[in-house]
Each structure stands twice: as structure tokens, then as C-alpha cells.
Amino acid sequence: xxxxxxxxxxxxxxxxxxxxxxxFRKQMVRTPGDLPADGPxxxxxxxxxxxxxxTLEASGVADALRTAAAAGRQMIGVCLGLQLMFRTSExxxxxxxxxxxxxxxxxxxxxxxxLPHLGWCPVGKxxxxxxxxxxxxxxxxxxxxxxxxxxxxxxxxxxxxWGAITGFQFHPERSGDPGLEVLAxxxxxxxxxx
Amino acid sequence: MxxxxxxxxxxxxxxxxxxxxxxDLVDLAxxxxxxxxxxxxxxxxxxxxxxxxxxxxxxxxxxxxxxxxFVPFSVGGGVRSWSDALRxxxxxxxxxxxxxAAVARPEVLGEIASRAGAQAVILSLDARHxxxxxxxxxxxxxxxxxxxxxxxxxxxxxxxxAGEILLNVIDSDGTRAGFDIPYTxxxxxxxxxxxxxxxxxxxxxxxxAVLKEGKAAAALGAxxxxxxxxxxxxxxxxxxxxxxxxxxx
Numbered sequence: 001x002x003x004x005x006x007x008x009x010x011x012x013x014x015x016x017x018x019x020x021x022x023x024f025r026k027q028m029v030r031t032p033g034d035l036p037a038d039g040p041x042x043x044x045x046x047x048x049x050x051x052x053x054x055t056l057e058a059s060g061v062a063d064a065l066r067t068a069a070a071a072g073r074q075m076i077g078v079c080l081g082l083q084l085m086f087r088t089s090e091x092x093x094x095x096x097x098x099x100x101x102x103x104x105x106x107x108x109x110x111x112x113x114x115l116p117h118l119g120w121c122p123v124g125k126x127x128x129x130x131x132x133x134x135x136x137x138x139x140x141x142x143x144x145x146x147x148x149x150x151x152x153x154x155x156x157x158x159x160x161x162w163g164a165i166t167g168f169q170f171h172p173e174r175s176g177d178p179g180l181e182v183l184a185x186x187x188x189x190x191x192x193x194x
Numbered sequence: 195m196x197x198x199x200x201x202x203x204x205x206x207x208x209x210x211x212x213x214x215x216x217x218d219l220v221d222l223a224x225x226x227x228x229x230x231x232x233x234x235x236x237x238x239x240x241x242x243x244x245x246x247x248x249x250x251x252x253x254x255x256x257x258x259x260x261x262x263x264f265v266p267f268s269v270g271g272g273v274r275s276w277s278d279a280l281r282x283x284x285x286x287x288x289x290x291x292x293x294x295a296a297v298a299r300p301e302v303l304g305e306i307a308s309r310a311g312a313q314a315v316i317l318s319l320d321a322r323h324x325x326x327x328x329x330x331x332x333x334x335x336x337x338x339x340x341x342x343x344x345x346x347x348x349x350x351x352x353x354x355x356a357g358e359i360l361l362n363v364i365d366s367d368g369t370r371a372g373f374d375i376p377y378t379x380x381x382x383x384x385x386x387x388x389x390x391x392x393x394x395x396x397x398x399x400x401x402x403a404v405l406k407e408g409k410a411a412a413a414l415g416a417x418x419x420x421x422x423x424x425x426x427x428x429x430x431x432x433x434x435x436x437x438x439x440x441x442x443x
Contacts, residue, residue: 009310013286017260046283048311080311114388114411116313116357120232120441129441131232131266133288133313135357174266174288176227 001039002026002187005065005081007055009047015078018173022184032064040187041068045079045171049105049136050092052084062098069100074164076186079134082160082167091136101162103140111153123158123170124148124194128178130158130170137169148194159194166192195231195426196392196416197222199271200240202255206368206417213239216420220258226419227265229426232441234267235291235360235390235414237318239335241272253285260286270318270360279306283314291316291360294333297340297347300354307355316390317356319348321377322364329363329377336364345384352385359385360414362392368417370396378408390414398424398432405438 002024006012012028019026019042029035043065056062069075069085077085084097089105097105108117116135123130130150137156140146148159150169160167166186172179185192197204197219204216216222223234236259256269269282270291279290290310295302296317307315320336321329321344329344348359361381363374373394382389388411391404395415404410418424430440 009283013260013284014288017286018264021264046288046310046314048308051309114382115386116388118313118358118388119412133266135312171266171288174264176265180264 001036003029003034003036003039003041005029005041005043005056005061007047007052007061009052009055009080012044012046015042015044015173018180018183019187022180022187024187029061030059032060035061035064035068038073040074040076040189041065042187043075043077043081043084044173045077045081045083047080048091049080049083049089049097050095052080053092053095053097056084056098065098066100069098069165072164074189075100075166076183077165077167078173079169079171082169083136083138085165085167086138086140089136101138101140101145101160101165101167102142103138105136105138108135108137108152108156109154113153117152120175121150121152121170123150126194128182128194130168130172130175130179130182132170134169138167147192159192161192164189195226195233195419196235196237196414198416199236199238199255204420205239206420219255220262222420223259223263223267226426227263229419230430230441231265231426232412233265234263236267236269236271237291238269238271253281256282256285256287268316270316273302275302276305276309279310283310289314289316289358291318292356293318293320293335296351296354296356297331297333297342300347300350303351303354303356307357312355312357315356316358316360317348317351318360318362319344319351319381320362320364323377327376327380332364336367345380348381348385352387356387358388358390358411360390360392361410364393366394367392369394370418372396372400373404373408373410373413375403375408378404378410382409382411388412396423398429401429402433402436402438405433
């Protein structure tokens with residue numbers, strides 16, 4: 001059972017549909033009471049950091065996620081979902097995120113290339129093309145948690161693995177079959193083969 | 195890849211007129227995704243035309259597409275508010291394009307971006323030449339001219355947090371005589387966000403030219419793909435050969 005967190009920004013549907021397509025059962029989570037006792041938690045990624053934090057805090061889901069992370073629960077963050085796991089973001093300086101990963105979120109230094117960074121970009125040593133739609137990137141304190149990078153102006157973290165947490169800066173649910181495969185590996189807690 | 199939608203079917207016209215049925219939209223979307231299309235842009239052309247009757251883009255086909263398509267797609271046509279956008283996002287659209295409503299009230303772009311993020315907001319800019327180097331903004335899919343300068347308007351939209359500009363130069367639309375390279379470049383160099391070029395694709399060389407000389411971040415085709423003149427694969431092979439990095443098919 002995959003718990004999919006709904007923070008009301010729209011387009012959580014595509015994360016759900018990807019989970020369905022992969023044949024996993026899912027539970028949508030809007031309140032702490034919706035959260036199943038075990039199984040992976042998927043924090044999808046569309047929206048604005050500040051707006052998402054506000055919704056998650058108001059519903060009490062933010063605290064439930066902190067507790068789950070502290071207990072070593074398997075969590076998967078996608079794009080903004082990954083960024084929300086950090087405590088601060090330059091996208092919304094007046095808001096504090098979940099703070100379950102150490103480091104920060106800052107604006108991507110595209111070195112003159114257009115921003116937001118939109119489109120397909122090779123990821124990791126196999127240079128698998130994945131779909132990105134973001135203006136911000138994560139900067140984890142523990143650099144060894146970066147297991148794959150991508151490049152748009154600067155080289156930035158594309159995949160974070162830290163304990164039971166997996167984070168994707170790209171959208172595996174929108175990256176065709178290779179993306180769905182990577183998401184399935186993450187849900188099963190396997191090597192991502194990227 | 196751009197698909198114009200009317201009544202849940204894909205249609206194609208020239209300069210937004212003489213619409214011809216091209217087939218079922220899920221079939222076509224999947225065909226283009228299989229060919230290697232990086233992103234699919236749906237435009238409900240009736241939603242905008244019938245704006246007077248306040249009809250918003252219908253959602254059933256959006257959900258139908260989302261159930262089957264696992265590459266990104268945008269939906270536009272008749273989006274006037276955050277609640278219109280939210281309905282489309284909830285139905286599965288990755289990104290929302292806003293046209294006429296942004297001309298009337300550019301703030302709507304920011305209202306969507308502040309919740310869904312700037313990356314989810316596309317300004318759909320239908321521009322018509324008013325001089326050799328200048329274009330004006332049109333509304334309702336080119337049916338109505340304004341006096342607003344298109345470059346000024348593109349900058350206004352970016353100031354309101356539009357994350358991308360889909361530039362359709364109406365003078366070139368459907369002509370297959372090539373994209374409007376100079377004007378695409380004017381817009382691309384005038385704003386910080388990516389510009390998608392649209393209107394006029396006829397040959398593989400057109401795509402290369404608009405990406406290189408036109409400085410577009412992406413290029414859109416419709417008619418040439420519908421009738422099989424080109425495939426997405428043809429275009430990508432050509433681009434790769436000429437040093438433009440593309441996602442392999």
C-alpha cells in the first residue's frame with residue numbers, strides 16, 4: 001500500500017495514476033488519520049513551496065510525516081515533494097518545510113539558460129532522459145546522499161537517497177516507461193539502476 | 195507536439211479556420227508519445243471561441259488522456275481563473291496554458307503560479323504581425339486583434355510569473371513555410387523563461403532553424419505530423435545529426 005500525500009495543489013492525480021499503472025495499491029492522504037500504519041509514503045511534486053507547507057501544516061500531515069520519517073519509514077519525494085523534505089527554500093523564505101533532510105533548497109543557477117528548467121535531461125551514469133519542471137534545486141548537507149545528478153547550467157542533484165528516503169528532482173511519473181521503472185524500484189526500496 | 199481539440203476530437207485548421215477532423219485524441223496522443231514526442235500541448239479551441247458563453251474547457255477528455263499518457267501534457271483553452279486551472283490539473287494536466295484570459299487580466303497567471311508553481315503556467319501568445327519586426331497580441335485564437343505589443347505583453351506575463359511562453363505567430367500558422375525565426379528570437383531574447391515556437395513547421399530544417407537561430411527552447415508541430423509528412427523521429431534524427439541534443443526516441 002502506497003500512501004500518496006495530497007496537499008491540494010492539483011495534479012497529484014498523475015502520481016496516483018502512475019502508482020495504479022505499476023499495480024500498487026494506494027491510499028490518498030489528506031489528514032493524519034488517512035495515513036496507513038506502514039508502507040511507503042509518496043510525496044508528489046507540483047506546486048509552490050509556501051502554499052504546500054501551509055496546507056500540510058494546517059492539516060497536521062506535516063507532523064505525521066516528521067514522525068514517520070523519524071521512525072525510519074520509507075518515503076519518496078518527487079520534485080517539490082523532495083524539496084519539502086528540507087527545512088528552507090528560497091522559493092518561500094517565510095515558510096519552514098518538513099526538515100527531515102538536512103540542507104536547503106535554492107534557486108537553480110542556470111548560467112543564462114531559461115528558467116524554469118522545463119524538459120528532458122539525461123540523469124545519472126546511464127544518462128537516462130527524465131522530465132524536469134523546476135526552478136529550484138536541493139542542496140543536501142550530506143553530499144554523499146546525492147546518487148545521481150543532471151545539468152542545466154550548473155550540475156545539480158537529480159536523485160537523493162538518505163536512509164529510507166528517496167527523492168527525485170525530475171518527474172518519474174511523467175518520464176515514460178523508464179521513469180515508471182525507476183519509480184517502481186523506489187517504491188519497492190530497490191536499487192534504482194540509474 | 196500540438197493537438198487542437200474540439201468536442202473531444204483532434205482538429206486542424208489553417209490560421210485557426212477551416213477545421214478538419216484528425217482523429218481521436220487519445221489515439222493520436224499515444225501515437226505521438228510512441229514516436230518520441232517530448233510533450234503534448236492540447237488546446238481546446240472551442241473553449242476559447244465560446245468564451246462569451248463562459249464555457250470552460252471540458253474535462254472528460256483530459257482525464258481520458260491522463261489515464262493513458264505518461265509523458266507531460268499541457269491543456270489550454272478557456273482558462274480564466276485558478277479554479278479553472280485546478281480542475282484541469284486535478285484531471286491530470288501537467289501544465290496549464292492561458293491565452294485570452296491573460297490578455298484581459300495578466301494577474302490570472304500569478305494566481306495560478308502562486309499555487310501550482312510557475313513551471314505549471316504557460317502563456318499562450320497568439321501574435322500577428324503589425325509590421326516587419328513587430329507583432330500585436332490577438333485574442334480568442336486569433337479571431338480578435340488588440341493594440342497590445344506582443345513583446346511588451348510577453349514581458350508583462352513573465353513579471354506575473356508565467357513559466358513559459360508558447361508563441362504562435364498566426365501569419366505563419368498552417369503555412370508550412372517555416373517558423374517565424376526573427377520574431378521567435380525577438381521574444382526568446384526578450385524574456386528569461388523558455389519560449390516554445392509554434393506555427394509554420396513544414397520541414398525538418400525548420401525545427402533546427404527555430405531552435406538554433408530562433409533561440410526557441412522547444413518547437414511545436416501539428417499538421418506535418420498529423421498527415422504523416424514528418425514523424426517526431428524524423429525531426430529528432432535530423433536535430434541530433436546537427437548537434438542539437440534531443441531525447442532519443
